[in-house]
Amino acid sequence: MNLTMVECRIMADLSIAAPNLVSLRCVIPYHRAPSFENLGSLTTGTIILDDSFLHDKFEYEYKNPDEDVFECDSDDSSDSNDDDYDSDADSYQSTWDRFSGANRVLGGQNVLCGLSNATSLELIADAGESILNRELEMCPVFTNLKALSLGEWCMAADLDPFVSFLQHAPNLEKLFLRLKMDHEEIEDNIIPEGISFACKNLTMVKILCPKDDERVGIIIVLVYLESWSGGRLP
Secondary structure, three states, X not given: OEEEEEOOEOOOOOEXXXXXXXXEEEEOOEOOEOEEEOOOOOOEEEEEOOHHHXXXXXXXXXXXXXXXXXXXXXOOOOOOOOOOOOOOHHHHHHHHHHHOOOOOOOEOOOHHHHOOOOOEEEXXXXXXXXXXXXXXXXXOOOOOOOEEEEOHHHOOOOOHHHHHHHHOOXXXXXXXXXXXXXXXXXXXXXXXXXXXXXXXXXXXXXXXXOOOOOHHHHHHHHHHHHHHOOOOOO
């Protein structure tokens, strides 16, 4: 089963629980991002978010959707997957509260946990994005993940979100980064001692970025040190 949601207007809480779902695309939802659970068969996921559309103050002019806006393809031959789904409610509520505000971003609970079995992920959002950074604090280990595409949201001044994600993707082989012109200034001495993410299978890093982006050199050195050189510069 494949599910594609493009610019969907979600006015009430929506939870996606689909144990047979193999591929998921959720692109710029309005008002609320869907929540996720029990996606044990998922292999490919694309999540593209824009915080400016995800709060109760957002005004949306409704238009009749195109035929391709919401699409669900089912394969009746898929085997059922009844993997149990658990969450630590108290821990999650604490994290949720810290990311909430007067115009808090709505939805997206368990988005990373729900994608934890995927072999290929694309997670794209701008700097300061709330949902992915919130969910990253309870990030699972992506044991099966081979290809990962990340956007500006994980490129904080200290690169902590970027490093944290790689620490949870030990078998990653291909890494793609999409960087934008406007970004936070990178801190001095950004590569501290003791940092480790050990993506020993990483064979390719591709970075799409503006000309003269100073972060590129830092990212390459960081990846080289931790994945290809055993922590030593040549």
